[in-house]
Amino acid sequence: MIDIRSERSEDVGGIADVVQKAFGGSDEANLVRILRDANKAVVSLVAVDNGRVVGHAMFSEVFIDPPHESFEGVGLAPLSVPAEIKARWVGSKLVREGLNRCALAGYNVAVVLGSTRYYPRFGFSRASDFGLGNEYGEVEHFMAMELIRGALARVSGTVKYQPEFQETNC
Numbered sequence: 001m002i003d004i005r006s007e008r009s010e011d012v013g014g015i016a017d018v019v020q021k022a023f024g025g026s027d028e029a030n031l032v033r034i035l036r037d038a039n040k041a042v043v044s045l046v047a048v049d050n051g052r053v054v055g056h057a058m059f060s061e062v063f064i065d066p067p068h069e070s071f072e073g074v075g076l077a078p079l080s081v082p083a084e085i086k087a088r089w090v091g092s093k094l095v096r097e098g099l100n101r102c103a104l105a106g107y108n109v110a111v112v113l114g115s116t117r118y119y120p121r122f123g124f125s126r127a128s129d130f131g132l133g134n135e136y137g138e139v140e141h142f143m144a145m146e147l148i149r150g151a152l153a154r155v156s157g158t159v160k161y162q163p164e165f166q167e168t169n170c
């Protein structure tokens with residue numbers, strides 16, 4: 001039985017391990033550690049199976065340039081489920097629970113940079129259709145969703161992640 005819950009201090013080693021395994025390098029694990037230490041993780045969830053961390057998702061605040069007072073955005077990154085984990089839907093459960101918690105925390109927009117085969121199932125669609133760009137020059141793979149209907153109706157600009165993303169090459 002997979003349990004999805006907020007990360008706790010005892011999960012830190014298990015999180016570093018699953019992030020490293022999912023991405024096959026240390027940049028994303030460094031990003032998670034640095035965002036956590038800077039108190040910039042809006043939501044950090046673990047998937048736990050029999051006491052073992054098998055997945056992780058982090059959401060941090062994103063900003064829009066030019067600033068817009070009604071934009072309260074979060075970025076989903078990184079999302080990590082190592083290939084060796086045989087349980088199904090671990091990533092999906094982390095994404096859905098994370099989006100719910102971000103909405104409850106008052107955020108009205110979520111963005112993600114990733115697979116167009118994976119993220120649309122959660123409600124994400126091409127961000128440029130909302131008039132949103134990003135710092136990575138990605139069009140196809142940069143996606144957004146409204147957590148509150150109409151939140152993006154009058155907002156456009158470049159979405160910017162926390163500076164820690166660039167500092168860690170993420």
Ligand SMILES: CC(C)(COP(=O)(O)OP(=O)(O)OC[C@H]1O[C@@H](n2cnc3c(N)ncnc32)[C@H](O)[C@@H]1OP(=O)(O)O)[C@@H](O)C(=O)NCCC(=O)NCCS
Pocket residue numbers: 022023078079080081082087088089090091092093113114115117118
């Ligand atoms: C992407 C990831 C989080 C998915 O987690 P998961 O628990 O394996 O996925 P789920 O069980 O929720 O969903 C399974 C579905 O997603 C699809 N899927 C899994 N990984 C995918 C990927 N990288 N790209 C596109 N589709 C993917 C599967 O084919 C399956 O599709 P189906 O429902 O049509 O059969 C995981 O594969 C992972 O950590 N990958 C490496 C790191 C990464 O790329 N993270 C995301 C960065 S944007």
